[in-house]
Amino acid sequence: MDKVYYLKSCSTCIRILKELDLPESVVLQNIKNEAITESQIDEMKTLSGSYESLFSKRATLYKQRDLKNKNLSETNFRNLILEHYTFLSRPVFILNNKIFIGNSKANVEAVKKELNEN
Numbered sequence: 653m654d655k656v657y658y659l660k661s662c663s664t665c666i667r668i669l670k671e672l673d674l675p676e677s678v679v680l681q682n683i684k685n686e687a688i689t690e691s692q693i694d695e696m697k698t699l700s701g702s703y704e705s706l707f708s709k710r711a712t713l714y715k716q717r718d719l720k721n722k723n724l725s726e727t728n729f730r731n732l733i734l735e736h737y738t739f740l741s742r743p744v745f746i747l748n749n750k751i752f753i754g755n756s757k758a759n760v761e762a763v764k765k766e767l768n769e770n
Contacts (some may be wrong), residue, residue: 658743665743683737699751700703703729708741
C-alpha cells in the first residue's frame with residue numbers, strides 16, 4: 653500500500669502534498685492525530701535501513717532534551733519516534749515499496765519521478 657506520513661499542521665508538508673497531486677490510492681496518515689504504530693515504524697526502518705534515517709534532528713524536543721550530546725542507539729531512535737511524532741523526519745512517502753524521507757528538494761523530485769513512472 654502506498655502511504656504518506658505527514659503532519660497536517662506543517663505548512664511544508666501541505667505544500668509538498670499539493671505540489672505532488674497524489675493519486676487517490678495513496679493513503680495519508682496525519683501522525684499527530686493517528687500515531688505511528690510499532691509495525692509502521694519497523695516497516696519504515698526495513699525500507700530505509702535504519703531508524704536514525706527516519707529521525708529528525710531538527711525537532712524542537714531534540715534540542716530541548718539536549719539529545720545531540722547523547723550517544724543514541726537505533727533502539728533510542730525507534731523509541732523516541734514512537735514516543736512523539738515530532739521526531740519523525742517528514743513527510744515520509746512509501747511508494748511501490750520504496751521509501752522517501754524528508755522535505756528536501758531532491759527528495760520531492762525523487763517522489764515525483766516515482767509517481768510518474770507508475
